[in-house]
Amino acid sequence: MAAPESRLTLRVPGRIVRVGAVALAGIWIALWFLVPVDTGLLRQLAFLPGVGVVGAIIANTSGTGGGVVFVPVFNGLREAGVMALDPLQVTAASMGIQCFGMTMGALRWTDRLLHQPSPPDALHSAVRPRDYALAAATVLAISLPVMLIVQRIGPVDNRTILLVYKAFSIPLGLALIATTWTVNRTAHERTALAPVDLAVLALLAVPGGAITALLSVGIGELVALYLFMRHYPVLLSTGVACVVSSASVLSGMVWHVGNGTVQWEVVLLAGPGAALGGFLARPIATWLGARRLKTADGAWIVLSATYLVWLNWR
DSSP states (O other), rough: OOOOOOTTOOOOHHHHHHHHHHHHHHHHHHHHHHHHHHHHHHHHHHHHHHHHHHHHHHHHSSSSSSSSHHHHHHHHHHHSOOOOOOOOHHHHHHHHHHHHHHHHHHHHHHHHHOOOOOOOOOOOOOOHHHHHHHHHHHHHHHHHHHHHHHHHHHOOOOOHHHHHHHHHHHHHHHHHHHHHTTTSSSSSSSSSSHHHHHHHHHHHHHHHHHHHHHHSSHHHHHHHHHHHHHHHOHHHHHHHHHHHHHHHHHHHHHHHHHTTOOHHHHHHHHHHHHHHHHHHHHHHHHHOOOOHHHHHHHHHHHHHHHHHHHHHHO
């Protein structure tokens, strides 16, 4: 039987999570030997593991990405004269951190897919593995090529893209809250992925891939928001968003590593914290329950988008 949503339970992770954790740990250790680091800067950035935990929990409970958590941190470091990253370096650092956080989150949600409670709770539906895989594969088949092309096009006005994207996110976040407490409040979750929704996801993959190339986040937020508003289970909505985000940042980092835009001190310090946050996010999301989680996600999207618009407009 399923554990009550009001209880926070930590089930022993499945093999997919254990193997993934070992692989991430191995990559992290190898990076210490392969990339140059400034020990003085490491000492000044010693607080970043905690920021990584918080950002990854937010990112992996919602699937919307936690990159926005690092924006005020990077701004503060710039103003304090500790570290000044240009927009491309901010994107690279955020992608690097998400390689750890979103990948662990994707593994945790996929593990949940393979060990779903039976029968599901009232008003909730089980998720078919076929729908989970089909949604993720459809989005990635389109978004990844778009992302990789946009990365290689050349300089783009990231500030304008960010303003337009986040201004668009605000009404979407409000719509998620509204639908959660009105038309979807007492409705049973959808039991199967409809062809029309798969088609919409394919369309969203185009702008999602382009935005992710420029800002390190975007595709996960669009996927999660749409599936949430269409009243699909949290497991499908957040899980697919995390899988898509993980695959996107892992692929996107190849270009950044090749072009030397990665501030490795940030990635090495925040990465383990992000992996821990990604591990904790799924049980936290289950504990919150679908309605509270969607409300919190909608509020986070609105507030963070409003903050970023204000920050870049002033």
